[in-house]
Amino acid sequence: LQEEDNNLSQECKQILSSLPKEKGWAEPNLYKYQGFWYPSWQFQGVVESQKHFQAQDSDVFLVSSPKCGTTWLKALAFTIINRSSFPINTSHPLMTENPHQIVPCLELDFSSKNDQFYTSFPFSSSPRLISTHLPYVSLPNCVQNSLCKVVYISRNPKDVFISLWHFMNNLRESHLSSNSKEEVFDMFCKGVSLFGPFWDHVLEYWKESLKRPKKVLFLRYEDMKEEARIYVKKLGEFLDCSFSFEEEKEGLIDEIINLCSFENMRNLEVNKSGKLPSGVEHKAFFRQGKVGNWKNELTHQMIHKLNCLSQDKFHGSGLQI
Numbered sequence: 001l002q003e004e005d006n007n008l009s010q011e012c013k014q015i016l017s018s019l020p021k022e023k024g025w026a027e028p029n030l031y032k033y034q035g036f037w038y039p040s041w042q043f044q045g046v047v048e049s050q051k052h053f054q055a056q057d058s059d060v061f062l063v064s065s066p067k068c069g070t071t072w073l074k075a076l077a078f079t080i081i082n083r084s085s086f087p088i089n090t091s092h093p094l095m096t097e098n099p100h101q102i103v104p105c106l107e108l109d110f111s112s113k114n115d116q117f118y119t120s121f122p123f124s125s126s127p128r129l130i131s132t133h134l135p136y137v138s139l140p141n142c143v144q145n146s147l148c149k150v151v152y153i154s155r156n157p158k159d160v161f162i163s164l165w166h167f168m169n170n171l172r173e174s175h176l177s178s179n180s181k182e183e184v185f186d187m188f189c190k191g192v193s194l195f196g197p198f199w200d201h202v203l204e205y206w207k208e209s210l211k212r213p214k215k216v217l218f219l220r221y222e223d224m225k226e227e228a229r230i231y232v233k234k235l236g237e238f239l240d241c242s243f244s245f246e247e248e249k250e251g252l253i254d255e256i257i258n259l260c261s262f263e264n265m266r267n268l269e270v271n272k273s274g275k276l277p278s279g280v281e282h283k284a285f286f287r288q289g290k291v292g293n294w295k296n297e298l299t300h301q302m303i304h305k306l307n308c309l310s311q312d313k314f315h316g317s318g319l320q321i
């Protein structure tokens, strides 16, 4: 543990040392906390936000398991909510900022040591748009109990695995030897992946969206790719900023879709060249942006295994992804 992260507080080190651990994909270890797996460097943020973060009723949380379309959802939600203050033109914030710079991430950016998080919304702090990969069970209680809204984006686990595999290969600490695709596939299936088990993550939010549809909106990446207009409108309604008849007639929904599209965003200079403070290159978030890329990358056995797992895990839930 000492080698992994010297910046961790004593408290976190103590908790981590008592948790089950497994070999990581891109870092030495993953730790199981409240049923889900985390690298040590994200753990401090998880514990700190659980203990100290204060939600406001007007907050909007954008939630996902990694690689389900977080970047796209950030771009869409920001643009929809702030369309009066930031009309779609060449000065729009997305033209010069990566979506992750515009919408902070709770477990990465929040720190109880300074209040900067609460004032670090660079373009608009009302409502506050905040992202997180935290599973429902581990959200700070104030998020569950306040009136704030949650938008969850899910994705087909076959595409998620492939996307995560490529992303983690970029992030792997250079001194670590690489894991084979087969090896990490087994780990993914066992639930040992960033914020995994993937299926439990999705299922928790799915169930909550059925129980409290005004609080949790459950979206699927594939649906949004196929019928973006419907889902942009749905997002507007859910976030209490429905599109007016005039806005629709003027083509605003299509303008938002085009601005936030994979092709447009990937080709913006900021996303071709910039880096996040964590060192991750912006371009790592724009790989293929397609549905079904798994067909070229998974073996028949892997496809069969993931299909069976999804059937098993989602059986009786009404959820199909």
Ligand code: A3P
Pocket: 064, 065, 066, 067, 068, 069, 070, 071, 072, 075, 159, 162, 163, 164, 166, 260, 261, 262, 263, 265, 285, 286, 287, 288, 289, 290, 293
């Ligand atoms: P692929 O690796 O399959 O291409 P996240 O944002 O949660 O990290 O997810 C990343 C995935 O979303 C990547 O999938 C990425 O290419 C895709 N993506 C990024 N921006 C997108 C956009 N504007 N529209 C659709 N997909 C996008």
